[in-house]
Amino acid sequence: MALDPVRIWLMDVPKFIRENKCQPVTSVFIRETTTNEFKHDGLFSEDIFGQINTPERLIRFGYVDLRTKILHPLIYIDIVKLKAFYGEIMARKAYAVFNPDTREFVRASEDDEDADTGYQFFMSHLDDLKFEKNKSLKHNEMVDVIERHQGKLTLEQCLVMPAGLRDLREDEGKPAADSINKLYASLINYTLALPTTRTTSDIYDNVRFSIQKKVSEIYQYLFDMIEGKFGFFQRKYGSRNLALGTRNVVSTASMAALSPDDPQYLKMDEIKIPLFQLCKMYTPLIIYNIRMLFLNEVFHITSDQVALIDQETNNLVYQPIDEDEKSRFLSTEGIEKMIDLFRDPEFRFTPVVVYNEEGKGYYLYMVYDDTEVIYLTRSVSEVINKIKEKVGVYDPQKLRPLTYAEMFYIAAYRATYDKTSLITRYPAIEVGSEVPNRVHLISTNPARKINLFSTMDDDSWIMLPEYPIINNTFVDSLIPHPQILGGLGMDFDGNCLIGLTRVQIRYTTAWINQIAKQDYNCSGQNIDSIISTIRSKSIRKRDYSYAEIRMDEFPQPGLFKYDKNHAKVYEIPEGCSILSFKDGVWSYEPITQITVEHHCDTVEMYVGGRLIQPSTNESLAVFDHNTGGLKRTTPNDGINWFVPYFKKDPTPFGNYGTFDDGWFVGAVLSDGYLTEKYFGYAKKDNVVRNKVIHYLSKKFPDIKVNTYEEEPSIHKFGNAIKCHTSDHRVMRFIASLNLYEEGLHRDALSKRIPDIFLRDGSEEFLWGIFSGMLDGDGTITLNIDVHGGFDFKVRFSTSSSYLRDSLVKLCYRLGLRTTVTTSKARVQKAGHFSKEAYIVLPWCEDVQEHLQQINCYGTRESELLSIWDINQREYFNRRDVIPISTEDRAVLLEIASRLRNAQLKLAMCDDRTIGCSRYIMKQFLPYIKDSNLKRRIENTNVCWIRPRLTGKGAPETVYDFEVPTTKVFAVNDGVVVYDTASSNGVLSKQANQEINEYLDSVGRYIHSNGKLMHGTTDLIKLTIFNLSRDPALV
Secondary structure, three states: OOOOOOOOOOOOHHHHHHHHOOEEOOOOOOEOOOOOOEOOOOOOOHHHHOOOOOHHHHOOOEEEEEEEEEEOHHHHHHHHHHOHHHHHHHOOOOEEEEEOOOOEEEEEOOOOOOOEOOHHHHHHOOOOOOOOOOOOHHHHHHHHHHHHOOOOOEEEEEEEOOHHHOOOOEEOOEEOOOOHHHHHHHHHHHHHOOOOOOOOOHHHHHHHHHHHHHHHHHHHHHHHHHHOOOOHHHHHHHOOOOEEEEEOOEOOOOOOOOOOOOOOOOOOOEEEEEHHHHHHHOHHHHHHHHHHHHHOOOOOOOOOEEEEEOOOOOOEEEEEOOHHHHHHHHOHHHHHHHHHHOOOHHHHOOEOEEEOOOOOEEEOOEEEEOOOEEEEEOOHHHHHHHHHHHOOOOOHHHEEEOEHHHHHHHHHHHHHOOOEEEEEOOOOOOOOOEEEEEEEEEOEOOOEEEEEEEOOEEEEEEEEEEEOOOOOOEOOOEEEOHHHHHHHOOOOOOOOEEOOOEEEEEEOHHHHHHHHOOOOEOOOOOHHHHHHHHHHOEEEEOOEEEEEEEHHHOOOOEOEEEOOOOOEEEEOOOOEEEEEEEOOEEEEEEOOEEEEEEEEEEEEEEEOOEEEOEEOOOOEEEEOOOOOOEEEEOHHHHOOOOEEEEOOOOOOOOOEOOHHHHHHHHHHHHHEEEOOOOEEEEOOOHHHHHHHHHHHHHHOOOOOOEEEEEOOEOOEOOOEEEEEEOOHHHHHHHHHOOOEOOOOOOOHHHEOOOHHHHHHEOHHHHHHHHHHHHOOOEEEEEEEOOOOOEEEEEEEEEOOHHHHHHHHHHHHHHOOOEEEEEEOOOEOOOOOEOOOEEEEEEOHHHHHHOHHHOOOOOHHHHHHHHHHHHOOOOOOOOOOEEEOOHHHHHHHHHHHHHHOOHHHHHHHOOOOOOEEEHHHHHOOHHHOOOHHHHHHHHOOOEEEEOOEEEEEEEEEEEEEEEOOOOOEEEEOOOEEEEOOOEEEEEOOHHHHHHHHHHHOOHHHHEOOOOOEOOOOHHHHHHHHHHHHOOHHHO
């Protein structure tokens, strides 16, 4: 039976306390006043929670006696959600009468004779209260939870989590404000305000309700750990139980070695992981080993005196250190900061120094470096005696302080020598996309093999195969075995795009609030302005908000780190996702980081009519004809391959406007105009013109409209029939639609569809805009093809580049692909030039799919739409191409031969064929069994096209999102681009055991196609050499 990752149920708290012999926590004080030891009945009591640095301290619970009966926090939250009135009663904000017949509270006035209020009043009727179900699934689920847990609805004790999980951080003797300890302390203070007699008197109602809210707050804090928000568990454990990931560039492995048994030789089932990346991948294990190997015997949380090594005399001396310095070495956050600092190459060979209260530095450890043998010590006199005893000669030049590089390497090797990792090629769409490997830790290039001794344990030593050589350059890239490097396609860097690139995000209210509450900001952004921009561009649907923003409008919160290119990397809190591409369909996938890099070379290119400006590195996601998946490539190479893009915007439609509202907007955009004196509309078609007048008359019943015919002029061909009104209400209404680009003169060149309409408009409203524009600047043409069939085309003409771009965006919202052409200005009459015009052509097959949503009132347009609807046809569009892999081509060739289809057979026999029309491929769907190819053909919302490179862009600041689940995201109305690659460390014992069993099996060397995997040239050379050389030379 499949198990959930985390299962949550209502615990029987009294039973848990009895079975585990939990003891009560009754004091908010941390230490005893006389001995400075932890308070025996306090939150960090060693009597209650176990001794420091023992396993018991990680698992032993305590509890707080609440001295009253409250609702279980989950039940309390559900009850208040079921009816807010219940919460008002408990908070004494509303009066009620309990009706025993309906078993329900009835709102009442304070003056009513039987009316009452308060927490105790509500609790006294809890057992009699009946929770009714309705048509809401969510409502009924909450009722089911309450009914299912009858008998466990209330609590009289609150468990206190083990002290070992609460990482005490002190500030002037008190728990830090952001710790869960503060919540527990506050709860204890409330309980001490109640008598021990467990009285039910309502004079203590305020205290009882405060206890209820505080326990609920603690519950929410702990639940956020599991939910993955920015709480304790997520920060320390939640995201790291199974695997941690790191961004990496991949390098080619050198297979040179003295022998296949050389510990520095890269085995086929190994991957070389740089020290810094490995520390990030296995952070919890690294922290544990640093503590166990280096810190626990030096520091003690209850002592401010620490034995350290004087830099001048090399003698151990006791020095007082303050709480901040102690926290730097003892707290999880402190050690994590050290690991983050290790990203900086200048920090790596810095000696590990501890500072006393006066700011003077002392060494933590010393090493005696004898090239192939290293002694680790805290007593220089001991190491001198040992060297003289074993070697005979002591060289003081070989004595030096321990560096961070060495401390991290020793801890990392100890933590991961038997661990495994997963290297993944994203998107993981086929067998072999994810490959398990054993960890091979590397440091500098070159590194050295050494034997490490400790003077504190004369008999123990450990061989370290890749020990860092002081001041050598560190390796900072992943090095997979050559056997898997090519197949994974991991030899690439991350993509970047300029800040004006648009992306579509989905976020929660908690996420945007988290960003707004950032205490610090190193990006230079005005966070308030960024939040305001995102909210102004958002539409709310159920539990999420959706927004299309520029990449430079995305928040860059908190502190940043540098990546290998010296780009700034900002961590993004959980709760925000980006439009992505997964398993052949669109999806919203979580963002974990944003990278900002300045002065990058860029290029300009069109993908399906959408302009993008990526950096010149491997940023495009293109179809891989060898594997049938996606691969990375540079924009220059990308013009030879197919790039996926979305036909229809997946963002939910808004609720604004009706079809008629939208039609009016479209009509005004086409043929309306607004001056300082009047609003006018020009249209020969009486039906369309009267529709505009009728719409305005419904809004403003008593308006006056003048209609007249205008004679032809030098700028106009033919007569024009116009109507206009000077009614100020109409003029204000038209102005409020914001149909002109801000800051420009109100004329045909500045017209546009406002972003707010595209974002918040209902589907009917947006089809209304499309129909209104089709009745205006749009044209439907009908031709007869060579076979006597009807051939329809739709086109829109405009002289406004703003209207051109927003019309393309409207078509993307509605699922219509477009082609855009430009007509240059030309001579009309007497030397007068026309304006440059743009023609937007929606694809006819897409328009045909939505004929029922289009409703034109123009005489000609409505008639042609009716004819089109009756005479729908299958379109053969050479531009709608499905990319095919080498394997796909073989399958299609076999089908063509079997069906004797000469056209398909001829195409598939050509080795240069990399794509085929969707129209042709649909005919063979019943015979295609391959799910990937079938999905590619059937999924009409994912289209493929060869990009068009238009030129080199200027150096720009570029941006990149990390999307761990798919490694791709969509930009500028649906163009799919690539994110970076990652390697993940496996922490759990069971998962490591499963991977090791697989790596030890014969199946490890069998490809998914059933063939034996062979080695690379370098590997074969080394194997032959070792098999043929003289055994005496080994």
